[in-house]
Amino acid sequence: MDLSAVHAALSSKYYSVLASLCDDLLLQAASRGAATDDWPYAVHLLAHLFLNDLNSARFLWKSTPQEAKDARPEIAAVWRIGQCLWIRDYAGVYTIAQGFEWGPEMADFVAAFLEIYRKRIFQLLTSAYSTINVADVVHFMGMNEENATNCMFPETILLQ
Known part of the structure; x- marks a missing residue:
């Protein structure tokens, strides 16, 4: 199976087309x-x-062969991120993504995912809150207190 287009998109960081x-x-x-034995699930x-x-x-996870799930821990780690997204466990997304040893092909992709995810959460917070405490920003944005305090929230008051 020719996966060169997938590898080219990954190396060019065209993640939105993948x-x-x-x-x-x-x-x-x-x-x-x-056969899809070498499929990049x-x-x-x-x-x-x-x-x-x-x-x-979710559909892809359910249709992924159990042998692939068992043999490749990266698939299960990505799915754990998906589960956190599904149940809105904002902090869990960062914990799982940053706590797994990603292979070289996935490391940049995971970093890009976290960046876009953090932007989505930032937009959600700035549109939903006029005041928010630092602990909540830390929880939602997956950052430490210092970064949360320095984070720019226009027209939002950070409470200690």
């Missing part, structure tokens, strides 16, 4: 009856999380 690219390639492989799963598409991520 979900549809992987979906299309996996469908093509399935239609030809090709962790990349594919994270690509859906990157786009905040939890339903597609």
